[in-house]
Amino acid sequence: MPNEPKHIVTSFEADLKKLRDMIATMGGLVERAVADATTALLEHNPDLATRVIEQDPQINAEQHAVEQFAVRLLALRQPVADDLREVIQALKVVTDLERIGDYAANIAKRSIVINQVASTFALSGLGQMAMLVQQNLKSSIDTVGEASPEKAIAVWRADQAVDDLYNTIFRELITYMMEDARNITACTHLLFIAKNLERIGDHTTNVAELTYYAITGESLPDFRPKGDTTSNYMHNLNG
Template structure:
């Protein structure tokens, strides 16, 4: 290999590492954002809510940086095979991470409003759901950094459990709202918080699908594992 060719290859490898570093930074921020948002709700922690909201602009900026970086890589390097899959997946994964950040910020904002009410409803279910979503998010971010198809499949399969607990929370909150109209406002905020957490789980599953494709070149089935059918599944979808 000529010295010039060796320099080009080394430069390309550095660019791929830079892309991986940007994604790792974004994943870490989103993971922190989600944890802070959960703490804001469950612990009625206004400071945690503020920090979760403050992180969001940095997450958005990183998504734009990755997008520009990927476009440059595609134009100048013209990658093929596994590298092409990895670079294109990075663009899609960071889009999912950005959406997760948005949902985490939304949870944090709702928690600030919720703090003004005396809650008629235990937050145990919300806390359990938040823990499950955080575990899945951490696992899928690890899967991204390691291009680990097995970890990706585990996250993909776990979506059912998140959906099941969301559906349970939904039905319980509707019951509280029917029993006493004074519960409608706080329970509505809790419904949207639960839905935002469920959407974070969905985007973690989206990322898992992309990691699996990057690692294997094969797509997972179009129908992912889901929980029991809920007639309320469209609430606050985006």
């Protein structure tokens, strides 16, 4: 916006900073939700799981606030070029963050059920997967504020490790279910938890892709490292 008065440009920069801060606030809530849902699962803490579920509406409210502010910027400021990309990025990023919050709530709900069925399965694999997902999520949210294309690419590439762990956990749980039908209930819930973590990883990668585009004006390749082979595994079992 080179032809606008300096005070207008400065004011718009302040608006963009506020937008980034709002995303950071929502991102912090989402990070906490994922961390607490994981802790509730691994430590068999139904009270913490319940708090994750109860706090999900706050994440939804933050999404609505960001969307309203971003639409207001589009209407009043009519940004172009990189400024426009940043505002559009914000609208899309908060959608991914809201979905991550939903998956965290789902993990919390299933962790409560897992406690009720007295599952004896080791949860170390899920714990490792959750740790990777949380690391990538934090990096992805930090990238939004730091405008770092290098960090966005690192998050984009890191999803492969999450998928590899998911594939391993999936196969283990399917094996337990095939060996003893009494394992089916607990393993089914654990499978859904693993899938929720995998989907959180996907939405985290989406945030990184959106951020990279907002910064550079270029898209990352359509194909990204994607290691979820569970659909093929199920096809082989059925075939």
